[in-house]
Amino acid sequence: MGCDGGTIPRRDELVRVKQKPEQKDKDAEREFRWRHCTLTQQSLQEPIAMCGMGRLYSKQSVIERLLEKEPMPETAAHVKSMKDIRQLNPTPNPAFTEEDKTEGLLDTRHAPYICKLIGLEMSGKFRFVALWSCGCVMSERALKQIKGSVASTCPLCQAPYSVEDVVVLNGNEEDMELMRVKMEMRAAKRKSSKKDKKGAKKVEVKAEPAEPQEPVASTSKSAVVEKPTTSTKIKAVAQVKRLGAVNAMQDPELKRLKSDFSVAKDPKASDVYKSLFTSHKTEKDQERAHWVTYNPFYN
Template sequence: MGCDGGTIPRRDELVRVKKKPETKDKDAELAFKWRCCSITQETLQQPIVVCHLGKLYNKVSLIEALLDRGALSESFKHVKSLKDVRELKLTENPEAGKNDSSAAYICPVLGLEMTGKFRFVALWSCGCAFSERALKEIGTKTCHKCSAPFVEDDVIVINGTEEDMPLMKERMEKRKQANKKKTKTVIKVEESDVSSSCASSSKVEEAGRKRKANDVSHSKIANVISVGKVTKQEELKKMKADYSVAKDKQATDVYKSLFTSHKSEKEQNRAHWVTYNPFYN
């Protein structure tokens, strides 16, 4: 049984064989994760942020997705606000743009390209990113880029595997609990500051009232006891009803002329320049 032209058919041409499942190109998948935003699949552009689980996002795209509550899928529900992400401080690759295979960012310590072939980590405390090999080889508790101190729970594996997810989730919970404790302590400190400021302001007001009362009493005493060079007895004489400025020996003639009882007032036929006397009107 042959075809036209005397050809002999093969078995796979006559029998339907089950097709093998298509295999993913791992290199293309890695390049996609490290070059594109996890939400919009657009090319990563500064500023770039990373979440607790190590996924990369464009900050602008993430803000738009947070504003539109239905835009985030179930895999991104752990990101509820900008507090759940950290802006990355990346080191630009000087060779970027010369060819398509070069990465945009590199490790600042070893110079490894950030393409997915090498594991990279980020520090939640400062946001610096570098290769995991640099973290293990140097083995210090200070950032290799900015020299800021960090703890083990601050280390985030960028675009980690499924095996890294349980550890990343555990560290995420620890960081959130630590953040809650910090906010509680800050609130307590602010409340104590407010109460102390209120108490101090009340004390200041009370002291001001006492000071005003003392000033008034002192002024009254000063007015009664002495006015200029006048003694207490002389001041008491002036308070009597039979006191007359015209008969006061210590008062000057200029001072006496201010009053209508002065002899000069009896001679004039117009109102006094200081006092108002209706007799002359």
């Protein structure tokens, strides 16, 4: 079978084949995700923030959207307050210039940020992670190498972190499921810490000392005996000394030193002992002088 001129048609000219859909440029898509805000689709502006799912945002755009109370897109529906985002501290790339923003091929353009530990560019070709506890950004390869020697400590700022604080930036579908689980873990941990703080405050309020009151003497056996302090011990010793002095003044032997004391009225003294003094009844009406010159009978 031929046509005019003796040409033979090919199969693709006779059979209509279903056209394949246009494939996305993976490199362009990757670069767009790492250089543009997920919320506004514009270039990232510092300060840069991330959500719990690892997507990148311009912090200013998130604040404006929350203040205007506009509905979030489906990709950022979980961002409901500033607690749901974390500001990042990426390391600038010294090789990045203004020409890299507009000119040059994707393979030759430099990324604006790098890993401070091993120097990999944060362009999407290598997996990067960020710590929710401190906001430091580094490559996943560097974190795995350092984690064996320094566990649960940020290699850049030395801040402690836990497993749920490691967020993969712009991860795949499997990473998104893992980031959702970690986000729920952080939310539960935050709620438990709030409950612990409230309980600690209540305990502090109950433990506050009351105003000092004067001690009241109690004869009940169920009264609680407090441990004496240094000041109370000194007061007790002084009180014992005062009581001892009072008891000493009441001693019967010291009563004899008083002016109103009389031997004749002393019930403990014998009659012979009493006869030695002029107060005795036998010495009252005598005419001779006393043997002691205490009561002479001369004019």
